[in-house]
Amino acid sequence: MAMTENTANKTNTAETTGFRAEMADTDEKLRDIAALAEIIWNEHFTPIIGKKQVDYMVDKFQSFHALKEQISEGYEYYKIFDGEEFCGYTGIHPGEDGRLFLSKLYIKKEARGRHLATRAFEFLKNICLERGYSAIWLTCNKYNDGSLAVYNHLGFRTIDTQEADIGGGFIMDDYIMEYKIR
Numbered sequence: 001m002a003m004t005e006n007t008a009n010k011t012n013t014a015e016t017t018g019f020r021a022e023m024a025d026t027d028e029k030l031r032d033i034a035a036l037a038e039i040i041w042n043e044h045f046t047p048i049i050g051k052k053q054v055d056y057m058v059d060k061f062q063s064f065h066a067l068k069e070q071i072s073e074g075y076e077y078y079k080i081f082d083g084e085e086f087c088g089y090t091g092i093h094p095g096e097d098g099r100l101f102l103s104k105l106y107i108k109k110e111a112r113g114r115h116l117a118t119r120a121f122e123f124l125k126n127i128c129l130e131r132g133y134s135a136i137w138l139t140c141n142k143y144n145d146g147s148l149a150v151y152n153h154l155g156f157r158t159i160d161t162q163e164a165d166i167g168g169g170f171i172m173d174d175y176i177m178e179y180k181i182r
Contacts, residue, residue, distance in 0.1 A: 018081070018082045018083035018085075019080070019081070019082060019116060019119035019120070019123075020080075020081040020082075020083075021078040021079070021080055021081075021090070021120065021123045022078060022079045022081065023076065023077070023078055024067075024077035024078060024079055024089070027064075027068075029077075029079055030064055030067045030068060030071075030077065031064050032079060032086060033062075033067060033077055033079060033089045034062060034063050034064040034066075034067055036086065036088070036089060036106075036108060037058060037062035037063075037089070037104075037106065038058050038062065039108065040088075040106045040107075040108055040109070041054050041057065041058050041062060041106075042054055042058075043109055044106075044109070045057075045141075045144075048141060048143050048144055049141065049170075053168075053170045056166075056167075056168045056170055057166070057170070060166065060167070060168075062104075067091075070091070070093075070103075073093075074093055074094060075091055075092065075093045075103065076091070076092050076093070077089060077090070077091045077104075078090050078091075078092075078120075078123075080107065080116055080119075080120055082111055082114055082116055085111070087107055087108055087110075087111035087114075087116055088105070088106050088107035088108055088111065088116060088117075088120070089104065089105075089106060090102070090104055090105045090106075090120050090123075090124065091103040091104035091105075092124065092127070094131070094133070095133070095137070098132070098133055098134045098135075099133055099134055099135040099136065099137050099178070100124065100127065100128050100131075100133045100135070100136045100137070101136075101137060101138070102124060102136050102137065102138040103138070105117060105120055105121075105138075107120075117150055117154075118154065121154050124136055125179075125181065128181045129181065133181060134180065134181055134182060135178050135179060135180050135181055136156075136178070136179045136181070137159075137176065137177065137178040137179075138151070138156070138176075138177050138178075139162065139164075139172070139174040139175065139176055139177075140174055140175050140177060141172070141173065141174055142161070142173050142174060142175055143173075148175070151177050154179065155179050156177040156178060156179045157177060157178060157179075158175045158176070158177050159176055159177065159178045160175075160176040161173075161174065161175055161176065162174050162176055
């Protein structure tokens, strides 16, 4: 997909849609992401993993303090917009193995169906091409049927499974998926 600005800039806009990805490079933007994460996670994941695990994971991985710590470890966060509406976010981490780790890609319920995840994926593929990454990989809960369907539709393939102890008595039971860039 053609972008009106390259991904080296802080804002990227798809030519024919209202999609825009804006780097979350301030505390205010990270607080916006953390607030939206809490809404999305409670709405989407409570039926899959339960309220206690959602609360634990939001605090551990999606809170403002968690996002700040992740950025200090090399993660990048982008707010996803449809026009001027803040609709979601994505978080990535460059891998030492030449692949990009897609840590987070979440779209709020009211904005689903607008192809924003597809536009975000195009944005991420462009980052990979510009930075020379060979693939994008991610983990997805084995029971998150909607997200698994989207990732399969986008061309991701399941390459492994993992059960990760994340503390607090909780386990993440995930598929590891990959999309080859070249």
